[in-house]
Amino acid sequence: MSNITLDSVTKEFGDLTAVDDVSYIINDDEFFVIVGPSGCGKSTSLRLIAGFETPTSGSISLKGEPIGHLAPEDRDIRMVFQNYALFPHMSVGENIAFGLKMNNVDPETHDSRVADVLDLVGLPDIEDSYPETLSGGQQQRIALARALVLEPDVLLLDEPLSNLDKNLRDRMQVELKRIQRETGVTAIHVTHNQEEALSLADQVCVMNDGVIEQIGPPEEVYYRPRNRFVADFLGDSNTFSATVLNADSDTTELGVADSSVRLVSGAEPSDSDTQTAFFRPEHVGMAEQSPDGTNTFDATVASRLFTGDKIRYQLDIPGETDADGLTLTAFSDSQWEAGQPVRVRVPPEQVLLL
């Protein structure tokens, strides 16, 4: 069942169009992540759903009912703010009970509901502490508890993990996912961090310049990006402008880097003359020797970058006709030195045409 629906929503601030004719449907119990660079309109989208901004045009509905005209306090939607926005003059318990008071929930039940939600976020028995005495991670959980205690239809998360260090962020991602599953709340999460988006989301929505570039499950947007922006934004990618030299039923032969390198793709070309060839660095094979074959090249290791869990190489493939050639990015577990020659293979089935 659809929970939140945005229908041709546009938001303008003076001359600036922050959100440009955006439509999507978010289903019940879904973890929906909006990802994009800063200024892409993702936070504005969230503020439109929360009610802090009103759309210039278009409509927003919750469970089929239009909510665009409702004040924030009249929507069954709660938000976790980027800076947590905990009330500094209230204790943790008072912070969490604030929403219960404002919504006239039976005061008899406040204490038990506060205790339950603190259990849920894994911080029991800190009702009497004040926010300033808590660590960033704890404040984050309290902000989450304060939103969840009202059992909202929709939970909005505005870059909630961006102020945490990496270890804590990874742990909180797991926690967020668990809490979302346990409560069954529909979550809309905004982030500029592509790893966070891919690991949390049921559906990823990639935004840029106020428009949606692609919506889909994480694997789909990662491995089947619809355009160059999505390919480049979600992790490392190799994207090259290419011209179609030859196309038959199951392979397309491409000229890359002013046609100095020939690349074969398993994908069908679109109608336009120039294409964008795309493949992920983890699909590039590196070996000391390998037989000639499709997409097998002699290359030189231009640089290596050790990043902990993998090694990132830049590989130069010389062109057939001039010296320019092609530089591509590859991930490998094996050790190569800069300047070393290497045989490179790009599986044609992994080369997409965008």
Add this chain to the structure above:
Amino acid sequence: MSSRSYAGIDRLRSVVGGDTSSLVLLLPLVVAFTALFIVPVGQLFSRAFLVDGTISLANFREIFSTGLYIDVIVRTVRISALTTAITMVSGYLLAYYIVFRSSNKRLLLLLVFVTMMVDLVIRIFGWVVAFSSGSILEILTSPFVEDFSILFSETAIVIGLVQFTLPFMIFVTVGVLSNIDDSLVEAARDLGATRAQAFLRLTLPLSMNAIIVGGSLVFALSMSSFVSPQLLGGGRNRMIANTIFSLIGNSGEWGIAAALGFTLLVTTASILVIFIAIVTALLGSDRP
């Protein structure tokens, strides 16, 4: 080595916090404060308690048994309380507008500041002109006001004092309100609070310091005001400062003047203690 001096420094350190070298920063203030305030005022107050070379409360007995002095004290408190109430409410509202609603905060703050650039005496004389018979103010208000005789009344003093103290309240409150994160009020709204509830439970308690500091400043400035009652109040509406001035200037009554000055200080301080306690009790906790 003298351990006593170390103990003294330790005590100072616990007051100031951290490195003793930071105490150097306090030095100019301490010197100036001692030389310019404590010594002369202390000397003045000592006269209040000395009659013919012996310690005595005769000066205070004189003050509190003379209807004229009691009237002056009561009038001073009444005018100051009214001024403080008007200035606090209007100053807070203006500051709220400047911080949260206006599109040109700097321009408005500059305009508030401009009112302070004219000397107080000139500003008060402005009111004297405005309140005189035949003034533009009288002509403009003639359809609504039958008897335009504000000059030399308590109302005139309060108007002068509100104009004088308003910028102080506005600047203090703008400073405090600017430090309240917008997202706190948004969070309150998001959790179901109406605009009014968010103001009462978030903005107001979080700006308690503006009310305490601004209110105290306005009240203290009003209690000790001299120019406004002198020029706008006339002979019948003297406040404490004017009475002290004429006691010394006209009759050389240093002892009574000093005792009256001491009474002013104690009265102001006592009322402020009560004021701060009430504000803290009302706004200091979220519990009803």
